[in-house]
């Protein structure tokens with residue numbers, strides 16, 4: 001039995017595998033000096049293979065996929081995907097509504113990949129004892145809202161439903177950003193001045209403001 005199969009057969013492990021060298025470079029860059037705070041598990045000396053990273057990601061999304069999100073006084077806690085039935089349209093709509101452009105009061109078909117990134121992060125946090133909603137500062141933005149948003153890029157991923165600005169009470173921004181960077185494959189921005197982490201499903205990049 002190969003190593004990966006042996007891992008599958010045993011008790012689930014949610015610690016990250018050794019970091020892909022490309023990711024390690026990102027985490028160690030000057031814009032993310034908090035890299036040392038990011039991992040709750042010791043960083044393994046040898047870099048993981050892409051297959052091991054993929055295997056770890058898929059274990060964080062194993063079985064039903066649920067999200068518990070909060071925004072102001074609103075909350076949604078629902079299962080949006082199951083292995084047997086696939087996507088639950090009503091649950092998906094509820095999540096999209098919570099992630100709507102609140103200024104325009106307009107919902108958008110959010111990227112399923114973004115939901116998976118948030119779900120994986122939430123499962124990873126839950127494994128570490130943080131069982132609470134992810135707080136959403138911003139999800140979809142219409143062009144007009146994005147234009148009015150201070151510091152927003154004109155081609156922001158928020159415009160296409162591929163980004164969310166989030167916090168998790170009790171979890172330092174640097175840790176949340178590091179987890180998002182390790183779990184996701186897109187953009188991660190840590191906004192120290194505004195107190196949230198931006199995650200998106202675009203090209204891989206990381207920044208701090």
Ligand SMILES: [Zn+2]
Pocket residue numbers: 138158163164165198199
């Ligand atoms: Zn953002």
